[in-house]
Amino acid sequence: MAALPQPAPTKSEQAEKSPETERCDVGQLTFRTIQQEMDLDEVMRIEGEAFPSNEQANRERVSFRIQQAGDVFMGAFLGERMVAFVASTIAHDRLTQESLQNHDPQGNVLCLHSIAVEAARRRKGLGDRVLDYYLNHFLPAVLPAHYPNVREVRLIAKEHLSHFYQKHGFRDEGPSEVHFGEPVWRDFVRPFPLNT
Ligand SMILES: CC(C)(COP(=O)(O)OP(=O)(O)OC[C@H]1O[C@@H](n2cnc3c(N)ncnc32)[C@H](O)[C@@H]1OP(=O)(O)O)[C@@H](O)C(=O)NCCC(=O)NCCS
Secondary structure, eight states: OOOOOOOOOOHHHHHHSOTTTOOOOBTTEEEEEOOHHHHHHHHHHHHHHHSOGGGOOOHHHHHHHHHHHGGGOEEEEETTEEEEEEEEEEESSOOOTTGGGOOOTTOSEEEEEEEEEOGGGTTSSHHHHHHHHIIIIIHHHHHHHHOTTOOEEEEEEEGGGHHHHHHTTOEEEEEOSOOOSSSOEEEEEEESSTTO
């Protein structure tokens, strides 16, 4: 027998549920925290598709992020298949090359390391939906309880993605002091919560 369609949860209902235990439907997408044993291979698959080799995090680095900061590492799924993820750690005051290698639970800045959508599904609006969910539902459910000092979300990105991040409330602060390889990276910042 076909399942009856359920009413969509309101935004406040979604925010109240723990992302560790609940899958929240956004269309057919579901979101949950990444689990080391279940998800590491899939994260590495998408990481490998998403970034050139000199920008990729290796398995050890990704594993460290899941162990240390798994509660701010979110996967997006279509059915059982992971189609995107967002990885972050917490730092104090600034995003630097050094702070990106660590995780300071007392810190006041969430450093968003990567958002990646599997290659075949890009430019279809998925990145927008994943980042919107992460910033407006996932983080508000996790940060106040686990990382109460966080007041900003920071990231570095290449110039062509400036529009993508500005759509989600980030301010483009111009060229960054952080360098990976050739391209000039730019600093982006967004308050947390947004309207502060
Ligand atoms: C960046 C990324 C997450 C965007 O996801 P996506 O599903 O392709 O993005 P969407 O289809 O939701 O597009 C969202 C907006 O960003 C823009 N955009 C997306 N990818 C872009 C790109 N490569 N260059 C320029 N603009 C881009 C889109 O045009 C769209 O803007 P619009 O709504 O005004 O048309 C995805 O391309 C990806 O995984 N890239 C490889 C990894 C990476 O570079 N991650 C970001 C750095 S950490």
